[in-house]
Amino acid sequence: MRNKRMFLFEVARGFAAILLALAVAVIFIALCTDDVGGALEQMLLRPLFAKNGTFNANSLWVVLSRMIPTIFTGLAVCVMFSANQFNLAAEGGVMLGGFLATLVGIYVPMAAGLHLVVCLLIGAVAAALTMLLPALLKVKLGASEMVSSLMLNYIIMYVVLHFLNNNFADRSKGSTQTFPFLETAAVPDLVPNTDLTWGFVIALVFVALVAVFLFRTRWGYAIRMIGINQAFSKYSGMKVGSVIVLSQVIGGFLAGLGGGIEVLGRYSTFLWRELPGYGWTGVTIAILAKNNPLMVPFAAFFMAYLERGCELMRTNAGVPAEMLDIIQAVIFLFFAAEQFLARYRQKLVVKGAREEMKQAFDSEAAAKGGNA
Amino acid sequence: MPQSEYVVQMKGITKVYPNGIAANQGVDFNVRRGEIHALMGENGAGKSTLMKMLFGLEQPTEGEIIVNGETVNLSSPTVAIAKGIGMVHQHFMLVPSLTVAENMVLGMAPKKKGLFIDMDKAIAITEEYSKKYNLHVDPKAKVVDIPVGMKQKVEILKALVRGAKILILDEPTAVLTTQETAELFRELIHLKEQGFTIIFISHKLNEIKQITDRLTIMRGGKSMGVYNTAEISMEEISRLMVGRDVILTVEKDKAAPTDEVLRVENLEYTNDWNKKMLDRVSFSVRKGEILGVAGVEGNGQRELVDMLFNLNVPDSGTVTVNGKSIVGLPQRKIRDAGVSLIPEDRMLYGIADRGTIEDNLISNRIYQKEYNKGLLFDMKAIHEMSDRLIEDYRVLCKSRNQQVKMLSGGNIQKVVVAREFSSGPVLIIADQPTRGIDVGATEFIRKKLVELSRAGAAVLLVSADLNEVMELSDSLIVMNGGHIAAYFEDTSALTDEEMGEYMLGLKRQSDEEIGKVLYAK
Numbered sequence: 001m002r003n004k005r006m007f008l009f010e011v012a013r014g015f016a017a018i019l020l021a022l023a024v025a026v027i028f029i030a031l032c033t034d035d036v037g038g039a040l041e042q043m044l045l046r047p048l049f050a051k052n053g054t055f056n057a058n059s060l061w062v063v064l065s066r067m068i069p070t071i072f073t074g075l076a077v078c079v080m081f082s083a084n085q086f087n088l089a090a091e092g093g094v095m096l097g098g099f100l101a102t103l104v105g106i107y108v109p110m111a112a113g114l115h116l117v118v119c120l121l122i123g124a125v126a127a128a129l130t131m132l133l134p135a136l137l138k139v140k141l142g143a144s145e146m147v148s149s150l151m152l153n154y155i156i157m158y159v160v161l162h163f164l165n166n167n168f169a170d171r172s173k174g175s176t177q178t179f180p181f182l183e184t185a186a187v188p189d190l191v192p193n194t195d196l197t198w199g200f201v202i203a204l205v206f207v208a209l210v211a212v213f214l215f216r217t218r219w220g221y222a223i224r225m226i227g228i229n230q231a232f233s234k235y236s237g238m239k240v241g242s243v244i245v246l247s248q249v250i251g252g253f254l255a256g257l258g259g260g261i262e263v264l265g266r267y268s269t270f271l272w273r274e275l276p277g278y279g280w281t282g283v284t285i286a287i288l289a290k291n292n293p294l295m296v297p298f299a300a301f302f303m304a305y306l307e308r309g310c311e312l313m314r315t316n317a318g319v320p321a322e323m324l325d326i327i328q329a330v331i332f333l334f335f336a337a338e339q340f341l342a343r344y345r346q347k348l349v350v351k352g353a354r355e356e357m358k359q360a361f362d363s364e365a366a367a368k369g370g371n372a
Numbered sequence: 373m374p375q376s377e378y379v380v381q382m383k384g385i386t387k388v389y390p391n392g393i394a395a396n397q398g399v400d401f402n403v404r405r406g407e408i409h410a411l412m413g414e415n416g417a418g419k420s421t422l423m424k425m426l427f428g429l430e431q432p433t434e435g436e437i438i439v440n441g442e443t444v445n446l447s448s449p450t451v452a453i454a455k456g457i458g459m460v461h462q463h464f465m466l467v468p469s470l471t472v473a474e475n476m477v478l479g480m481a482p483k484k485k486g487l488f489i490d491m492d493k494a495i496a497i498t499e500e501y502s503k504k505y506n507l508h509v510d511p512k513a514k515v516v517d518i519p520v521g522m523k524q525k526v527e528i529l530k531a532l533v534r535g536a537k538i539l540i541l542d543e544p545t546a547v548l549t550t551q552e553t554a555e556l557f558r559e560l561i562h563l564k565e566q567g568f569t570i571i572f573i574s575h576k577l578n579e580i581k582q583i584t585d586r587l588t589i590m591r592g593g594k595s596m597g598v599y600n601t602a603e604i605s606m607e608e609i610s611r612l613m614v615g616r617d618v619i620l621t622v623e624k625d626k627a628a629p630t631d632e633v634l635r636v637e638n639l640e641y642t643n644d645w646n647k648k649m650l651d652r653v654s655f656s657v658r659k660g661e662i663l664g665v666a667g668v669e670g671n672g673q674r675e676l677v678d679m680l681f682n683l684n685v686p687d688s689g690t691v692t693v694n695g696k697s698i699v700g701l702p703q704r705k706i707r708d709a710g711v712s713l714i715p716e717d718r719m720l721y722g723i724a725d726r727g728t729i730e731d732n733l734i735s736n737r738i739y740q741k742e743y744n745k746g747l748l749f750d751m752k753a754i755h756e757m758s759d760r761l762i763e764d765y766r767v768l769c770k771s772r773n774q775q776v777k778m779l780s781g782g783n784i785q786k787v788v789v790a791r792e793f794s795s796g797p798v799l800i801i802a803d804q805p806t807r808g809i810d811v812g813a814t815e816f817i818r819k820k821l822v823e824l825s826r827a828g829a830a831v832l833l834v835s836a837d838l839n840e841v842m843e844l845s846d847s848l849i850v851m852n853g854g855h856i857a858a859y860f861e862d863t864s865a866l867t868d869e870e871m872g873e874y875m876l877g878l879k880r881q882s883d884e885e886i887g888k889v890l891y892a893k
Contacts, residue, residue, distance in 0.1 A: 212748070216751065217748055221731070221749070225724050225727060225731065228726045229724040229727075231720050231721050232723060232724045233724070234683075235681070235703055236703070236735035236736045237703045237706075237739075239702070239704070
């Protein structure tokens, strides 16, 4: 009963954080426009509903397609955070995975079906191997994975840009991008003529896979236990160092896969000239999902919806796009703040403990009565 | 107002912690002006709690504190300091990266132009106090660079700068070398001559005899009386400190030990502070017996257990289990060799607090075939195992999915014990297995230990609880200062007094007698 109560409390806490964030957003919106109501309508309703109130399917496809890379980065961060590893290189992983998948898609022709799989795998494996850097630095030398992974993002970005500019750029184009990849490497559309590809389905499959991995395998178990208590895990006989490395390699794999699917699904060439930002969103999503892979799609939907809403607000109500960052930041603050509504939670805990003690007392009394 | 004879009076102090533990029960404690007064007792006797209340870190549930004849409400250390009370903690409260002078004036720094810290003045203050009280420190040295003895002086000076007239020293010699201890004693006597009152927490008998005027002994949260140091013998003190109150008896058959399981030879370890924690420790434990390790805490027991589970590495020596060396092996290999450990620090090593009960029951067997189906966990087998252990070990909980941190201390320990006892161990190391848990759980765990040993396991029982170690052990070693001070092959004729003398280092057996605990091959 107490667990249920705590669960409801956590859900309520989540909504309270979102509401408060929106309330703060309203203040900022009011600074940018006179028509606050109109702007809010754009942000909160327009992503799914047309002006006359009817359901807008096309807009839904846009929102869902936005979830594809962020589900992957959200899962990647979930796995790493579960092991208490604050690795932030999902961002770089996405870029590297996307870039290498594209290169294989351009230069290594293969049979349809096989080609896409090979492209994605190479991107994902490369990103996974890159994560060995912060992971091994952490395990062998005790360097903070947060710092090294953060810097790794920029190393990856500049290495990718170097090769893009000097070796693989299509000079016939006005902006820096690669040649188009072969048709056989493209992720097919799920809904024809939209951005919603089969990548969405693959993403959901990976949600299930990661959930099974974390909750139903010995490695996932070790990752979670190490995240809770490293000393306990070592004493119990787990290989703490290896598992820490494993968690980050898996995180890299997921991020790289997400990057490949995004580029090969949404575009026809590789054209990112800066970090795409999905890794950061992944951190927000993992925190919203409380490191539970099964909650990642919901958190990703929320973030995609919000992003779409802010975009519409910018186009149609003249509110700057930076608003999204402000709202994200505020949600982040309220969620991450352990003490938010902590006093109320404490009351719940105390109440639960009292009930439990009373129950134990009653059952004991009953047992004694029975004996007598 | 006539000055009272007592500078501090604590009357009828009772302290109940939120978790229900009564750490002090109706304690009276009086200190005369200008004396060095020892507060003695074993770990967990309630000394620290009593002193925390005098320093305002904790508030008494009942009772009255009178300082200089005035009833006071010591709601925080700030209030206590204002009343002239200073405390030197066992673990120094200094900022390592700052200089001695900076530490000295922390929170009360002299200011230049109201904004900047006046470093020259801070140094001057430090030098002035240092000279006045004959406590030599280097004001410009960084705390991280100075030796432990000097750190302690800085702590004492810190209290003096803040106007302390009554100094509480919490086991001040625990971290000091013999020379540093002698120096500290000279300084303390100097302070006493200048009219300061000193409360000295310790369980080292010879030190107490050396410098204190009077002493108060505590045991089990109660005061065992106050004595003039000159008029009480060491034996008497030891009896008062470690004597047993309630005796929980456990029925057990006579042990019939067979083959040697654990063999420890010449284990040596010197810690990072250059203190020898293990000195030529050798013993063996056989199948079917419980070997107890008694001793006041901090005499090498923790280090010994760490070495047996590779949580620390000995400087030299060997440890074998069934003839196979386990030094330096990863914990999984040690467990594969059949070793189980009930760790002393339950919350650090024993459990993953945010995990479920089930998570905490399977941690030492996740790689076993029994609980896996190919790549995946066999959830059915795991659930069955969890439910069975919860029932067998009578863990009071709602379900196996309850978070383990929501359980009471006794039930948390039952989870640890269930996991460690059910893995079919050939050797069980039980380090303080019943510390701080309720009587029911204590009795249950003790019975299980006896049961397992009679079923053929070798048991090494490390416990600072004299009652426990004497009741459960078939034979027993006593540790003092990293040595094995005594070995008793048969515990039945042993008296508390005798044990106390060995535990507190008043007596020591000959090497030949002690050597018997290492069975000839």
